[in-house]
Amino acid sequence: MKVVAYLRVSTDQQDTSMSAQRDLIERWAAYREHDIVAWLSDPDVSGGTGLADREGGREVLRMLGAKxxxxxxxxxxxxxxxxxxxxxxxxxQFRKKNWSVATLDLDIDTATTNGEMIAHVLMALAQWERRQIGDRTRAALAELKRQGKPYGGRPSKTDLRGEVVNYITMRRDEGAGLSQIARELNEAGHLTSLGNRFYPSTVAKLVERVAALRA
Known part of the structure; x- marks a missing residue:
């Protein structure tokens, strides 16, 4: 089978990490008798950036789409x-297009029967996790509302107690990342003041605005 090898590294680890990743993938491909048709990479790109939003990631999707x-x-x-x-x-997304994906650390290769089974389990767990997140988020926001803190996605200088803003502040204090908070709010069905979904950048702007107004 023809596969694309995809590498992602941070700038300060580029030389050693690239070499190590190539070695592991080459040995895996030889064992599986797969043909590596391209080596693509995205140096210094966050894992929170979607595959289609990365230069190398877009090329991966293009090659798969072009067969x-x-x-x-x-x-x-x-x-x-x-x-x-x-x-x-x-x-x-890959299953819909009949593309395979292999991650060596989890020993998943959806081109195999066992790999596909593990993938099904992961998707089921992810769905369960999303529902749990939604339940927890709704419960936390309901508690903030019960305490008399008014709802509001965008804080003003006179009102920094918006329900969503309080939730974001609470989760940041607990160490939650921007992507995780955005996902929790979306899973709970909340929208921004403009009626849009929450994104990490949206959460970051709210955090910055609150910090500036409280300074």
């Missing part, structure tokens, strides 16, 4: 996605 390859291989899950839930979304 120049039947699958993609990465050494670790975080090279392709930010977490298991995001990886489940990628798997779902």
């Amino acid at each position: 120049e390859a039947q699958g993609v291989v990465v050494t670790k899950l975080d090279r392709l996605s930010r977490d298991v839930a995001d990886f489940a979304t990628v798997l779902k």
